Amino acid sequence: MKEYSLTNLRELEAEAIHIIREVAAEFENPVMLYSIGKDSSVMVRLAEKAFYPGKVPFPLMHIDSKWKFNEMIDFREKYAKEKGWDLIVHYNKEGFEGGVGPFTHGSKVHTDVMKTQALLAGLDKYKFDAAFGGARRDEEKSRAKERIFSFRDKFHQWDPKNQRPELWNIYNARVQKGESIRVFPISNWTELDIWQYIRLENIPIVPLYFAKERPVVNMDGSLILVDDERMPKELRDKAEMRMVRFRTLGCYPLTGAVESDADTIEKIVEEMMTVTVSERTTRVIDFDQEASMEQKKREGYF
Amino acid sequence: MATNNLNIQEFLDQDQKKDLLRLLTAGSVDDGKSTLIGRLMFDSKMLYEDQLAALERDSKRVGHAGEDIDYALLLDGLKAEREQGITIDVAYRYFSTAKRKFIIADTPGHEQYTRNMITGGSTANLAIILIDARYGVITQTKRHTFLASLLGIKHVVVAVNKMDLVDFSQNIYEDIKRDYKAFVTQLDIPDVRFIPISALKGDNVVESSERMPWYHGVSMLEFLETVHISSDRNFTDLRYPVQYVLRPDIGFRGFSAAVASGIISKGDEVMVMPSLKKSKVKSIVTYDKELDYAFPPQSVTVTLEDEIDISRGDMLVHLDNLPRMERQFEAMLVWMDETKMNLSTQFYIKHASNSTKARIDEVKYKVDVNSLEKQKVENFSLNEIGRVVLTTTKPLFFDPYKKNKQTGSFVLIDPVTHNTCAVGMIIDRLSSKNLPSRISDVDKGKIALGKSLIRKKERQHKYNQKGETIWITGLHGSGKNELAFSLENKLFKSGAATVLIDGSSVRSGLNRELDFTPADRAENLRRVAHICKLLNDQGIITICSFISRNNSLRQQIAEIIGKDRFHLFYMNASLEYCKNNKPELYILAENGEVENLPGIDLEYQEPKNAQLIFNPKDNENNLDQILDYLSKNKIFPNK
Numbered sequence: 001m002k003e004y005s006l007t008n009l010r011e012l013e014a015e016a017i018h019i020i021r022e023v024a025a026e027f028e029n030p031v032m033l034y035s036i037g038k039d040s041s042v043m044v045r046l047a048e049k050a051f052y053p054g055k056v057p058f059p060l061m062h063i064d065s066k067w068k069f070n071e072m073i074d075f076r077e078k079y080a081k082e083k084g085w086d087l088i089v090h091y092n093k094e095g096f097e098g099g100v101g102p103f104t105h106g107s108k109v110h111t112d113v114m115k116t117q118a119l120l121a122g123l124d125k126y127k128f129d130a131a132f133g134g135a136r137r138d139e140e141k142s143r144a145k146e147r148i149f150s151f152r153d154k155f156h157q158w159d160p161k162n163q164r165p166e167l168w169n170i171y172n173a174r175v176q177k178g179e180s181i182r183v184f185p186i187s188n189w190t191e192l193d194i195w196q197y198i199r200l201e202n203i204p205i206v207p208l209y210f211a212k213e214r215p216v217v218n219m220d221g222s223l224i225l226v227d228d229e230r231m232p233k234e235l236r237d238k239a240e241m242r243m244v245r246f247r248t249l250g251c252y253p254l255t256g257a258v259e260s261d262a263d264t265i266e267k268i269v270e271e272m273m274t275v276t277v278s279e280r281t282t283r284v285i286d287f288d289q290e291a292s293m294e295q296k297k298r299e300g301y302f
Numbered sequence: 303m304a305t306n307n308l309n310i311q312e313f314l315d316q317d318q319k320k321d322l323l324r325l326l327t328a329g330s331v332d333d334g335k336s337t338l339i340g341r342l343m344f345d346s347k348m349l350y351e352d353q354l355a356a357l358e359r360d361s362k363r364v365g366h367a368g369e370d371i372d373y374a375l376l377l378d379g380l381k382a383e384r385e386q387g388i389t390i391d392v393a394y395r396y397f398s399t400a401k402r403k404f405i406i407a408d409t410p411g412h413e414q415y416t417r418n419m420i421t422g423g424s425t426a427n428l429a430i431i432l433i434d435a436r437y438g439v440i441t442q443t444k445r446h447t448f449l450a451s452l453l454g455i456k457h458v459v460v461a462v463n464k465m466d467l468v469d470f471s472q473n474i475y476e477d478i479k480r481d482y483k484a485f486v487t488q489l490d491i492p493d494v495r496f497i498p499i500s501a502l503k504g505d506n507v508v509e510s511s512e513r514m515p516w517y518h519g520v521s522m523l524e525f526l527e528t529v530h531i532s533s534d535r536n537f538t539d540l541r542y543p544v545q546y547v548l549r550p551d552i553g554f555r556g557f558s559a560a561v562a563s564g565i566i567s568k569g570d571e572v573m574v575m576p577s578l579k580k581s582k583v584k585s586i587v588t589y590d591k592e593l594d595y596a597f598p599p600q601s602v603t604v605t606l607e608d609e610i611d612i613s614r615g616d617m618l619v620h621l622d623n624l625p626r627m628e629r630q631f632e633a634m635l636v637w638m639d640e641t642k643m644n645l646s647t648q649f650y651i652k653h654a655s656n657s658t659k660a661r662i663d664e665v666k667y668k669v670d671v672n673s674l675e676k677q678k679v680e681n682f683s684l685n686e687i688g689r690v691v692l693t694t695t696k697p698l699f700f701d702p703y704k705k706n707k708q709t710g711s712f713v714l715i716d717p718v719t720h721n722t723c724a725v726g727m728i729i730d731r732l733s734s735k736n737l738p739s740r741i742s743d744v745d746k747g748k749i750a751l752g753k754s755l756i757r758k759k760e761r762q763h764k765y766n767q768k769g770e771t772i773w774i775t776g777l778h779g780s781g782k783n784e785l786a787f788s789l790e791n792k793l794f795k796s797g798a799a800t801v802l803i804d805g806s807s808v809r810s811g812l813n814r815e816l817d818f819t820p821a822d823r824a825e826n827l828r829r830v831a832h833i834c835k836l837l838n839d840q841g842i843i844t845i846c847s848f849i850s851r852n853n854s855l856r857q858q859i860a861e862i863i864g865k866d867r868f869h870l871f872y873m874n875a876s877l878e879y880c881k882n883n884k885p886e887l888y889i890l891a892e893n894g895e896v897e898n899l900p901g902i903d904l905e906y907q908e909p910k911n912a913q914l915i916f917n918p919k920d921n922e923n924n925l926d927q928i929l930d931y932l933s934k935n936k937i938f939p940n941k
Binding site (some may be wrong): 013018138145187 | 322425556712
């Protein structure tokens with residue numbers, strides 16, 4: 001008797017591959033946004049699967065805020081070379097030269113200039129009409145309502161009250177010039193699914209996810225890694241070695257570590273299952289303002 | 303911690319094997335939907351931790367939070383929603399238990415957001431419909447159930463909530479159950495269950511309640527964990543809608559798709575729609591390994607033995623199982639746009655991996671989602687649902703939605719705003735009104751008729767008869783069958799070549815999938831008419847005994863067979879006579895257990911133009927009348 005049923009993971013994988021192929025078929029100039037995080041690693045693997053034995057027919061783009069963890073950049077360079085990705089690295093040149101950074105300008109200005117503005121400028125520069133993102137609906141409340149093909153007007157804005165109906169697996173890819181679609185192939189994955197998939201598929205991820213003794217500073221309750229010299233000296237002096245890992249990766253001054261001794265995927269999952277704090281709470285940016293993620297999404301940030 | 307590693311691995315290995323259930327929840331603003339979802343998610347998370355804890359050490363129950371937690375708050379989402387205090391859109395929630403993973407599409411109950419429930423429900427395997435035990439089955443319950451049935455959701459579980467507010471009364475529960483059942487029989491939902499719950503207090507949500515000992519069924523969560531869904535997919539009809547053509551180098555040409563339905567296997571002979579070219583499946587390629595076969599919803603890449611031109615939008619199918627390939631079809635359409643439907647618009651239509659343009663030819667009717675009544679309208683506004691006829695610029699390859707969700711569904715996109723303005727579900731077949739013209743005419747021109755070497759005269763001479771049709775109409779139980787069989791017997795013994803066709807002979811085989819709805823009755827007759835046509839062309843006399851309930855239908859049958867060889871006879875029996883003669887069906891129909899019985903809840907029109915009218919009590923004479931008629935018209939004998 002042949003088996004005609006898929007496990008949860010394989011069903012999610014099939015759904016994601018279908019979505020990725022649909023974008024490649026329907027859009028003229030798609031791009032996959034690559035954040036170097038674990039979800040991005042999964043996305044890249046899914047894209048490879050979608051077009052095997054061919055190459056992925058669209059580029060990856062990393063929006064570099066210039067404040068990412070050094071290990072992230074190392075990881076990006078290593079795999080881009082090894083796998084031969086068509087990788088675009090885009091950053092806000094004016095912001096960078098003007099010295100914008102979280103320590104001097106605060107998280108709100110930094111995120112706006114170096115992440116949101118950089119992303120929008122990057123999308124405009126290359127005239128991408130579709131951009132894949134690795135957002136998941138279980139990550140955060142406002143994402144729970146987002147479509148898989150999420151329409152953005154020519155200002156890249158999302159209107160949560162006026163979303164296109166999305167039924168079955170039929171995706172509306174029609175846009176006018178200047179408008180675009182953000183596509184979320186792993187919308188239906190949970191954090192556990194991501195970890196399971198990484199484990200099952202042996203997908204490489206940035207070592208920062210695994211616990212290690214690292215120099216961290218306690219800043220208003222967040223454990224911030226001393227990643228380079230740009231952290232003010234008075235802060236650096238307070239650093240202490242602690243066994244920590246990162247549950248999400250972003251700009252190092254804005255991403256808090258958690259104390260943990262989980263140095264394998266299994267241990268991470270075990271830890272995750274018993275910790276009830278949601279994943280994004282270690283990202284400082286979400287606390288800036290009431291419902292800040294929704295606000296950022298409306299403005300064009302993912 | 304090291305000792306736990308093995309255990310967590312066991313847990314992960316088990317977790318990997320879980321399957322996925324997608325469900326839709328529908329209910330009105332205050333009937334506790336968010337509370338139910340919150341509790342399912344929250345309590346199952348607790349169980350999850352327990353499960354993990356049990357693997358780590360001895361089972362240790364994690365303490366529950368007090369009863370006063372507002373579970374609905376756990377789900378709170380967008381700002382606007384918070385301000386209004388209600389859910390305004392579809393929100394997807396995820397949770398998982400030891401047995402399964404779940405995706406909940408949480409949709410609002412109030413009227414203006416029908417489109418969101420439709421959106422949330424399109425991929426659901428199952429729908430939970432909440433009823434407030436204090437109010438019972440209300441308009442909204444009916445609307446939600448209708449939408450679930452429209453979307454082809456096969457499993458509905460009715461959660462009779464707030465049982466705590468009606469003192470866990472079995473009578474109230476049973477009343478609601480009865481009311482709901484009476485309503486749901488009009489719709490097409492194969493599996494309907496009822497569970498009395500209190501979402502707020504947790505009764506029968508995760509654990510069985512001790513406060514309703516009269517209820518012997520399972521709890522909501524247990525039901526969700528065990529309901530059998532894998533057989534809901536269509537594994538029969540291969541539909542492989544090519545999504546992407548992969549040509550990494552000269553040596554490789556692969557056709558990528560998500561298998562929509564059926565099984566595709568290595569070595570299968572396949573046909574390409576629309577070119578109708580044939581080839582064999584050479585390999586089924588995936589990143590992980592080559593497969594011997596693939597099934598829905600897998601996304602794979604297929605290579606073929608032959609070099610055939612195939613592009614996105616084409617479809618691979620098995621030779622003996624083709625979808626319909628047409629430009630015109632009927633569908634149930636849900637209007638999703640703020641702007642009214644405009645019949646002169648040429649929409650984009652997206653169907654499987656195919657895109658083309660489409661126009662709405664005709665609005666047949668609108669369904670009032672509250673009363674389920676059909677209303678004549680010119681067009682649809684936001685949230686209106688009804689039946690339409692569409693014509694596309696190039697043919698689509700489709701199946702009825704009822705049989706195949708993947709190839710029976712489509713969306714219409716506004717050519718100017720690019721909004722998804724409507725979504726549609728293709729209906730099994732054309733309505734009786736359009737019966738002969740559309741089905742037989744669309745592709746008529748393309749079929750080259752075979753030319754027989756035998757002339758009509760030669761056949762008539764050889765059989766000593768004209769190949770024509772004797773059609774007896776009359777109510778169920780009128781005695782038309784008895785007359786038909788006597789006639790067959792008589793003609794046979796006199797040397798005529800005849801074939802007798804009646805309802806049971808076609809419905810037991812050829813037309814077994816057809817029901818007794820007006821549309822299915824019409825389709826049944828259309829097929830019979832075509833059989834008659836074929837047989838008559840070969841010189842055979844056909845004797846047909848069918849209720850064939852109105853003039854329009856009989857006229858269409860005559861048109862298919864050919865008016866000059868269609869002879870209509872009427873068995874003129876009163877309804878009283880028929881009821882006495884064959885009471886079984888009539889009793890069932892009068893009790894409401896059988897629907898669509900002509901004379902009872904479907905009109906039977908007496909024929910205006912019958913050649914002969916019979917008195918059922920006088921079969922001998924009737925038979926003589928027919929023989930006389932046949933002889934006079936040189937039908938039999940011909941000389």
